Amino acid sequence: MGLFLIAGGAGFIGRHLCRELLQHGHKVRVLDSLVEQVHGPTSGVEAWPEVDFIEADLRDTAAVREALTQVDGVFNLAAEVGVGQSMYEVERYVAANDLGTAVLMQEVIAQPVKRVVVASSMSLYGEGLYRTEAGERVEVGARPSTALREGRWEPEWEGAPLLPIPTDESKRPDLSSVYALSKYVQERLTLMLCAAYGIEGVALRLFNVFGPGQQLSNPYTGVLAIFSSRLLNGAAPLVFEDGQQRRDFVHVSDVARAFRLAMEAPSAAGQAINVGSGRNHSVAEVAALLATEMERPDLVPEILNKARSGDVRHCFADISRARDLLGFEPTRTLEDSLPELVDWLSGQHALDRVGEARRELEQRGLVV
Numbered sequence: 001m002g003l004f005l006i007a008g009g010a011g012f013i014g015r016h017l018c019r020e021l022l023q024h025g026h027k028v029r030v031l032d033s034l035v036e037q038v039h040g041p042t043s044g045v046e047a048w049p050e051v052d053f054i055e056a057d058l059r060d061t062a063a064v065r066e067a068l069t070q071v072d073g074v075f076n077l078a079a080e081v082g083v084g085q086s087m088y089e090v091e092r093y094v095a096a097n098d099l100g101t102a103v104l105m106q107e108v109i110a111q112p113v114k115r116v117v118v119a120s121s122m123s124l125y126g127e128g129l130y131r132t133e134a135g136e137r138v139e140v141g142a143r144p145s146t147a148l149r150e151g152r153w154e155p156e157w158e159g160a161p162l163l164p165i166p167t168d169e170s171k172r173p174d175l176s177s178v179y180a181l182s183k184y185v186q187e188r189l190t191l192m193l194c195a196a197y198g199i200e201g202v203a204l205r206l207f208n209v210f211g212p213g214q215q216l217s218n219p220y221t222g223v224l225a226i227f228s229s230r231l232l233n234g235a236a237p238l239v240f241e242d243g244q245q246r247r248d249f250v251h252v253s254d255v256a257r258a259f260r261l262a263m264e265a266p267s268a269a270g271q272a273i274n275v276g277s278g279r280n281h282s283v284a285e286v287a288a289l290l291a292t293e294m295e296r297p298d299l300v301p302e303i304l305n306k307a308r309s310g311d312v313r314h315c316f317a318d319i320s321r322a323r324d325l326l327g328f329e330p331t332r333t334l335e336d337s338l339p340e341l342v343d344w345l346s347g348q349h350a351l352d353r354v355g356e357a358r359r360e361l362e363q364r365g366l367v368v
């Protein structure tokens with residue numbers, strides 16, 4: 001049994017990871033600055049006796065040094081998480097995500113632990129992988145804004161259509177937002193410095209995580225949280241493009257287990273590993289499924305026929321590496337998890353700031 005530090009452990013995934021570790025007999029220390037956009041204006045967390053909680057920023061060297069005392073392993077989940085927002089709050093994202101990880105790694109070098117597991121992201125892939133009509137696997141770049149303006153959403157290969165296929169870790173990064181860039185830096189800093197100093201480093205590239213506890217009032221987070229917040233406030237979900245873009249929705253309890261396995265599995269050391277459900281859904285389908293489960297089928301998703309700068313058309317996970325190296329097998333599907341999600345949502349109050357977030361992007365020309 002060990003003592004593990006979770007940076008960013010008061011967030012959505014971090015709290016599930018705390019529970020997972022405690023259930024497996026470990027001790028948990030959390031360092032989190034309780035970012036207001038995520039946690040609201042009231043500072044402090046409710047009584048959390050089972051966790052050693054330190055309210056501090058990951059850029060605070062002294063606090064990080066203290067937090068690392070006698071720790072066996074570190075999970076780094078601390079990050080600012082809004083893709084769209086990262087395109088205009090550049091300094092904030094680079095500072096929190098990259099300088100934060102730099103400070104953490106600097107202190108880990110001075111006070112080594114056995115293993116560091118960092119939360120990376122599917123966003124670093126850009127577009128997922130595709131196959132041509134002839135069966136050739138191809139990597140495509142960002143879609144040209146001229147095509148997006150004309151509503152030609154699907155990437156093409158020499159003028160011909162493509163079939164999206166599961167994306168594995170060999171896909172080269174194609175960074176299309178400051179958030180993606182900052183996650184890539186977090187991942188590489190961790191794997192590079194761990195390798196150099198004989199510490200085990202693992203990066204989990206998370207796909208779209210959902211489940212109870214997701215951040216509802218942060219309009220910059222995941223699509224299911226944003227749709228839930230709209231529906232809770234009696235408003236139709238806003239769907240970019242035509243809603244046929246496909247994503248991989250993975251339940252947060254599966255993600256928490258993947259993190260624990262990534263800390264334990266010997267063969268994971270030094271690897272970047274996708275964590276998804278291995279299934280995919282269109283965004284419009286998800287909006288409709290959620291509206292039905294929340295008994296608001298009248299709130300028909302509003303298809304915006306506009307694209308956000310940096311958004312990709314399709315990206316869903318090939319999870320073979322997680323199966324091979326972590327023994328990871330997803331246990332939850334989106335469909336079977338919706339009743340649980342809606343049950344949790346019924347006790348929640350969410351501030352609908354989605355319109356405000358969309359206006360921020362539009363004013364800056366980040367929606368075409």
Ligand SMILES: NC(=O)c1ccc[n+]([C@@H]2O[C@H](COP(=O)([O-])OP(=O)(O)OC[C@H]3O[C@@H](n4cnc5c(N)ncnc54)[C@H](O)[C@@H]3O)[C@@H](O)[C@H]2O)c1
Nearest residue numbers: 008010011012013033034035057058077078079119206209
């Ligand atoms: N939720 C997803 O779908 C998803 C997908 C891919 C990657 N990720 C990554 O997983 C991690 C956790 O995401 P989440 O969904 O739980 O987000 P979250 O916003 O709920 O949690 C992040 C936590 O980090 C804390 N934090 C932010 N900056 C900090 C700093 N400088 N110092 C200390 N604490 C800080 C916040 O207060 C928050 O509690 C993040 O690194 C995110 O980039 C999440």
